[in-house]
Amino acid sequence: xxxxxxxxxxxxxxxxxxxxxxxxxxxxxxxxxxxxxxxxxxxxxxxxxxxxxxxxxxxxxxxxxxxxxxxxxxxxxxxxxxxxxxxxxxxxxxxxxxxxxxxxxxxxxxxxxxxxxxxxxxxxxxxxxxxxxxxxxxxxxxxxxxxxxxxxxxxxxxxxxxxxxxxxxxxxxxxxxxxxxxxxxxxxxxxxxxxxxxxxxxxxxxxxxxxxxxxxxxxxxxxxxxxxxxxxxxxxxxxxxxxxxxxxxxxxxxxxxxxxxxxxxxxxxxxxxxxxxxxxxx
Amino acid sequence: xxxxxxxxxxxxxxxxxxxxxxxxxxxxxxxxxxxxxxxxxxxxxxxxxxxxxxxxxxxxxxxxxxxxxxxxxxxxxxxxxxxxxxxxxxxxxxxxxxxxxxxxxxxxxxxxxxxxxxxxxxxxxxxxxxxxxxxxxxxxxxxxxxxxxxxx
Numbered sequence: 001x002x003x004x005x006x007x008x009x010x011x012x013x014x015x016x017x018x019x020x021x022x023x024x025x026x027x028x029x030x031x032x033x034x035x036x037x038x039x040x041x042x043x044x045x046x047x048x049x050x051x052x053x054x055x056x057x058x059x060x061x062x063x064x065x066x067x068x069x070x071x072x073x074x075x076x077x078x079x080x081x082x083x084x085x086x087x088x089x090x091x092x093x094x095x096x097x098x099x100x101x102x103x104x105x106x107x108x109x110x111x112x113x114x115x116x117x118x119x120x121x122x123x124x125x126x127x128x129x130x131x132x133x134x135x136x137x138x139x140x141x142x143x144x145x146x147x148x149x150x151x152x153x154x155x156x157x158x159x160x161x162x163x164x165x166x167x168x169x170x171x172x173x174x175x176x177x178x179x180x181x182x183x184x185x186x187x188x189x190x191x192x193x194x195x196x197x198x199x200x201x202x203x204x205x206x207x208x209x210x211x212x213x214x215x216x217x218x219x220x221x222x223x224x225x226x227x228x229x230x231x232x233x234x235x236x237x238x239x240x241x242x243x244x245x246x247x248x249x250x251x252x253x254x255x256x257x258x259x260x261x262x263x264x265x266x267x268x269x270x271x272x273x274x275x276x277x278x279x280x281x282x
Numbered sequence: 283x284x285x286x287x288x289x290x291x292x293x294x295x296x297x298x299x300x301x302x303x304x305x306x307x308x309x310x311x312x313x314x315x316x317x318x319x320x321x322x323x324x325x326x327x328x329x330x331x332x333x334x335x336x337x338x339x340x341x342x343x344x345x346x347x348x349x350x351x352x353x354x355x356x357x358x359x360x361x362x363x364x365x366x367x368x369x370x371x372x373x374x375x376x377x378x379x380x381x382x383x384x385x386x387x388x389x390x391x392x393x394x395x396x397x398x399x400x401x402x403x404x405x406x407x408x409x410x411x412x413x414x415x416x417x418x419x420x421x422x423x424x425x426x427x428x429x430x431x432x433x434x
Binding site (some may be wrong): 107122169173 | 294297298301345347365366368370371372373376390392393
């Protein structure tokens with residue numbers, strides 16, 4: 001049962017969830033549901049082997065046979081946990097090293113802002129904006145962004161980045177990246193990963209819209225995404241995320257009912273593997 | 283957020299100040315500055331010890347931001363690249379990172395979730411700007427003047 005649940009949670013469920021664009025209207029609840037799916041898939045996978053134990057343990061076989069079964073069951077779980085921890089350590093370490101290196105470089109080459117100690121301005125005409133999460137956080141924008149946007153749109157961009165930093169969205173993305181790399185390629189779903197990315201961005205967009213208003217935020221997105229190459233490839237980039245994010249902002253704030261339904265769904269997902277484990281041992 | 287300026291200047295701050303002096307001097311003194319000369323740049327602005335400047339230059343050399351050449355008994359330090367070239371390089375690298383899943387997560391871009399095409403557009407725009415503006419990069423002369431033994 002648990003094996004089946006783990007496979008279902010790892011494969012078809014994320015695919016269906018990634019298609020349900022209704023979920024995008026309630027990004028916070030949706031992200032919670034994504035975490036619930038992931039967590040319960042892991043719990044189901046890790047608990048599957050030990051859950052077989054009660055079945056074989058009390059059927060009156062020799063002691064050494066129990067011992068072998070227990071070793072195999074425990075070993076399978078341990079390997080899975082070990083793989084997760086190893087991937088977590090590897091990815092986390094690599095990211096932190098990259099961020100530190102990048103921060104040190106940007107601190108030297110970029111202009112500092114007198115009002116905001118964490119803001120760095122790169123003297124380059126290509127518009128770009130990003131943030132470096134972590135203990136020594138930075139928001140980096142290029143001169144191109146400052147020139148392309150008006151005051152209010154700039155506030156939208158900065159609020160968007162600050163929302164990422166404040167809510168530690170990087171940890172969320174890191175969590176999903178680790179799982180994504182650990183899960184066998186056969187059951188991995190790239191659509192889920194990009195959906196999670198979109199939800200995180202949608203969440204930060206909302207924070208930006210609360211500060212700077214929906215029109216300024218959508219304009220900022222539009223300018224930074226499409227404004228670069230006005231004549232070329234507009235049709236192609238319509239497949240990109242920026243138009244989706246603009247549409248989401250225009251859709252307005254989430255319906256409380258939808259959020260409640262999604263939260264309940266997430267809670268049920270979490271309860272499922274725990275219930276099955278209890279059943280197996282009960 | 284705490285203001286960066288404090289009475290005890292942090293190492294990162296000093297690195298930036300030293301780089302700025304080196305960049306400023308690079309036009310007139312392409313052969314680079316000695317530790318003493320860098321220290322002289324700070325006179326009247328900040329009280330720093332000779333050894334501090336040495337430490338900072340050493341760190342900058344480790345980060346491959348400056349290169350050093352033996353000149354008699356002293357080392358001469360010169361910036362490896364102009365600020366403009368470094369900025370362009372950094373911009374390009376952050377965009378490259380958007381192609382690779384876990385490197386992409388290290389920096390959270392405003393346009394994260396951009397499609398391949400959008401990233402391609404972005405890079406094209408970047409390349410176009412770079413060709414329009416001739417690179418101001420120092421042509422590093424590798425400073426291996428005849429008559430001086432390079433003991434590096």
